[in-house]
Amino acid sequence: MKTINSTAAADGFRLPAEFEPHSGCVLIFPERADSWQYGAIKARKAFAAVATEIAKCEKVTVLASAAQYQNARLIMPPEVRVVEMSSDDAWARDVSPEFVVNDSGDMRGVSFGFNAWGGLHDGLYFPWDKDDAISKKLCDLYDIDMYDNGDFILEGGSISCNGEGTLLTTEACLLSGGRNPNLTKAQIEARLHDALGIDKVIWLKNGILGDETNEHVDNICVFCAEDEVLLSWDENESTEQHKVCAECLEILENSTTADGRPIKVHKIPMPSPVYMTEEECEGLDLFDGEPTRTTSEPLSASYVNLFIANDRVVMPFFGGENEAADKRAQELLQKIFPTRKVVGIYARDILIGGGNIHCITHQIPEHK
Amino acid sequence: MKTINSTAAADGFRLPAEFEPHSGCVLIFPERADSWQYGAIKARKAFAAVATEIAKCEKVTVLASAAQYQNARLIMPPEVRVVEMSSDDAWARDVSPEFVVNDSGDMRGVSFGFNAWGGLHDGLYFPWDKDDAISKKLCDLYDIDMYDNGDFILEGGSISCNGEGTLLTTEACLLSGGRNPNLTKAQIEARLHDALGIDKVIWLKNGILGDETNEHVDNICVFCAEDEVLLSWDENESTEQHKVCAECLEILENSTTADGRPIKVHKIPMPSPVYMTEEECEGLDLFDGEPTRTTSEPLSASYVNLFIANDRVVMPFFGGENEAADKRAQELLQKIFPTRKVVGIYARDILIGGGNIHCITHQIPEHK
Numbered sequence: 001m002k003t004i005n006s007t008a009a010a011d012g013f014r015l016p017a018e019f020e021p022h023s024g025c026v027l028i029f030p031e032r033a034d035s036w037q038y039g040a041i042k043a044r045k046a047f048a049a050v051a052t053e054i055a056k057c058e059k060v061t062v063l064a065s066a067a068q069y070q071n072a073r074l075i076m077p078p079e080v081r082v083v084e085m086s087s088d089d090a091w092a093r094d095v096s097p098e099f100v101v102n103d104s105g106d107m108r109g110v111s112f113g114f115n116a117w118g119g120l121h122d123g124l125y126f127p128w129d130k131d132d133a134i135s136k137k138l139c140d141l142y143d144i145d146m147y148d149n150g151d152f153i154l155e156g157g158s159i160s161c162n163g164e165g166t167l168l169t170t171e172a173c174l175l176s177g178g179r180n181p182n183l184t185k186a187q188i189e190a191r192l193h194d195a196l197g198i199d200k201v202i203w204l205k206n207g208i209l210g211d212e213t214n215e216h217v218d219n220i221c222v223f224c225a226e227d228e229v230l231l232s233w234d235e236n237e238s239t240e241q242h243k244v245c246a247e248c249l250e251i252l253e254n255s256t257t258a259d260g261r262p263i264k265v266h267k268i269p270m271p272s273p274v275y276m277t278e279e280e281c282e283g284l285d286l287f288d289g290e291p292t293r294t295t296s297e298p299l300s301a302s303y304v305n306l307f308i309a310n311d312r313v314v315m316p317f318f319g320g321e322n323e324a325a326d327k328r329a330q331e332l333l334q335k336i337f338p339t340r341k342v343v344g345i346y347a348r349d350i351l352i353g354g355g356n357i358h359c360i361t362h363q364i365p366e367h368k
Numbered sequence: 369m370k371t372i373n374s375t376a377a378a379d380g381f382r383l384p385a386e387f388e389p390h391s392g393c394v395l396i397f398p399e400r401a402d403s404w405q406y407g408a409i410k411a412r413k414a415f416a417a418v419a420t421e422i423a424k425c426e427k428v429t430v431l432a433s434a435a436q437y438q439n440a441r442l443i444m445p446p447e448v449r450v451v452e453m454s455s456d457d458a459w460a461r462d463v464s465p466e467f468v469v470n471d472s473g474d475m476r477g478v479s480f481g482f483n484a485w486g487g488l489h490d491g492l493y494f495p496w497d498k499d500d501a502i503s504k505k506l507c508d509l510y511d512i513d514m515y516d517n518g519d520f521i522l523e524g525g526s527i528s529c530n531g532e533g534t535l536l537t538t539e540a541c542l543l544s545g546g547r548n549p550n551l552t553k554a555q556i557e558a559r560l561h562d563a564l565g566i567d568k569v570i571w572l573k574n575g576i577l578g579d580e581t582n583e584h585v586d587n588i589c590v591f592c593a594e595d596e597v598l599l600s601w602d603e604n605e606s607t608e609q610h611k612v613c614a615e616c617l618e619i620l621e622n623s624t625t626a627d628g629r630p631i632k633v634h635k636i637p638m639p640s641p642v643y644m645t646e647e648e649c650e651g652l653d654l655f656d657g658e659p660t661r662t663t664s665e666p667l668s669a670s671y672v673n674l675f676i677a678n679d680r681v682v683m684p685f686f687g688g689e690n691e692a693a694d695k696r697a698q699e700l701l702q703k704i705f706p707t708r709k710v711v712g713i714y715a716r717d718i719l720i721g722g723g724n725i726h727c728i729t730h731q732i733p734e735h736k
Binding site for chain 1: 369370371427434437438441446447449450451452453454498501504505508509511513
C-alpha cells in the first residue's frame, strides 16, 4: 500500500454513491461488552443475518478479532469471507476508508482520522486506536493505494454522497467540538472537496435527536438517487424531532445538487420510539463505571439507516408495536427502489449497540 | 470459505511445484523474543529484504500481529501488502495451507494440523494455537474453499513436490513421534495421496542433522524441475552429515518419479558450519527458563533452503568465512535456473531463528 501525497480531487477521483455498483461490503464482528448485551450473542446473529442477505449479491468480508475469529467463522455463512482484524467496536461505516474511483475504474482509499465520535471532548469510548488504524489496514487488505487524511476527523456515517459531487451532512456532527473544532465550515468544505471530490455540501442542521454520534446524517437523510433523498420523518407534529425533520425538509427543498437539479424528498415515517428493557440494560457491562444505556432514553431508531446492495436494499425492522410501521416503510422503500428487492432484517439487537444496518456496513465500489 | 467434505485427489486437484508460476507469496513478520535476537530488529530487516526481492515478480503478503502491524507496514516496502493476523512465530512455509489447483485453474486450500514441529512430544514451543489457525485463515483471506486435514500433522517444509505427483520427504520428520505416530508409512502415503494428489513418495532417511524441525526435507533436498533436485552436499567426507547426504544421493539415484523418469541430482555444497556468537545468544529471551540457542551447536545452514519465485531464485548468503561458498553456490544455482535470476540475501538473521528463506515463505500458485 502506497501513501499518495496528493488529493483525490487533484487526481480525478470521486466518491461514488452507495447506489452505484459494488464489488463488495465490509462488516466488523461485534464483541464489545459495553456495547452489545449479553456477550453480543443476539447482535452477532443480527449481524450474520445482514451479512447473509448482502452476500446474496456481493462479496462480504467480516473483520473479527483474533479471539473471535473462529466464532465469527462459525456464525457467518461460508460465502462470507472472515478476516482477522482488531477493532475497538463494530462500526464498519465509520472506521473504513472512503473508496474513491476514477473514470478508468481505478480505486483508491481515503483514510480519515477516527476518534470514537468526539474524542476526549464527547467521544463514546477510549482508547480508539484500533478503530483508527482500520481504514489504513483495509486499504492494505484490498491492496489499493491511499490518501492519508488522518489529521481530519470524519466518519462514513456523517456523510451521504450522490456520486456526482454533492454531499449531505449535519452541522450537529461536522461542526461539533469533538471533530475538527479548529476548522471553519468553509475549511471543512475545502477538505471534503480535496479528499473526496465534493463540489457542494448540503448542510442539514440536526439528525435524530439523542443519536450519540452527534446526529450522523445517515440516520436521518441519505441519497437514494443522484437527485433524490430518503428523509426520516416524525409524523408526530408535537415533537422536537418533527421540528428537526421539517427543518431538514425546508433546507432540502431550497437546495439543488452540484449541477443545479432540485432534490426530490421521500419522507420515510419513523417507527414509534424504541426503548431498552431493564433486562437488556442489565446485559451490558458498565463503561468507565457508568451504564451505557438506560430504559428512559429512546434508541435512535430510523428506517433510512439501511444498506443499498447491488440488487437489494437491506433495511431494519423493529418488530413489536412497530410491525405495521416496518411493513409500511418497506412498501414505501420498495416503490422508491423498483429495481431492487427491499428486505427487512430484525435489527433491534443492532440498534441497541447505537446504530443500525448502514452503520455496520461499508460498501466497496466496483473497480477494475 | 466453504469446508469441502471430499479430497483434492477425488476432485481432480493436484499440488503444483514451487517452480510453477505463482500469483503471490506469503510471509509472517517476526516478533517472538525467544526466536529472534534483540527484539527481532535484524530479522525484520532480513525478512523485508526477502519480501522486497520476491515482490519484484509476484504479489507479496506479509502477516503481522495487531501489535506489529504498523511497524511491519513501515519496514516493508509499499508494494508489499501487510495484513493483520496473529501467529505464534514466523514460519509461513509450515503454517500455511498447501494450495492445490485443477486443470481449469481453480485453486483450493488444504489445511493440515500444526503442532510446532512435534507437539508435546518434542515440539519447539507451546502453545501453538495461533499458528495452527493460520492455514484456515489464509484460505479465508484468499477467498478459497478448503479441505480440512486438521487431524493430520504436516508442515510445508517437510515436503517437496514436483507438481506431477511425486513428493520428497524425510523419515526423520514424517515418521517422528511428534507428528502422526499412530499412522504407518503406508497410511501416511495414503493421506498424502488423498490430500494432495501425491502418487509416489520418495523417502529420504534424514535431513540436516540438528535441524530442530526433525530434519525437514526443504533444508536438504528440493525439486527444482519435474525430474531434478537440489541436494545439499557436505563435502567433508569425515562428517555424519556427509554420510546422510550420501545416503540421500543413493536413494535418489535408485528412485524415479511417479511416471518412471530417473532423477537428476544437483549437489549444492554446504557452507562451513555456522555458529551463534555469545552476543547473539544473549539477545534471545529464554523459553521455559532455558536458552533456546547455545554457541556450541551449529545452526542448520544450507543453500537449498531457497525460494523459487516467478523470475528469480532468492537464496541465503551466510557471509563471513562463507563468502566464497556463497558465491560458488550462487553460480551453481544460476546454471541450474537459467531462466531466473539467482539473488543472494544475507540470511544469518533468519537462520538464527531456526530456518531460512524457504521456511519463511509460502507461494500461492497461479490460478483464475
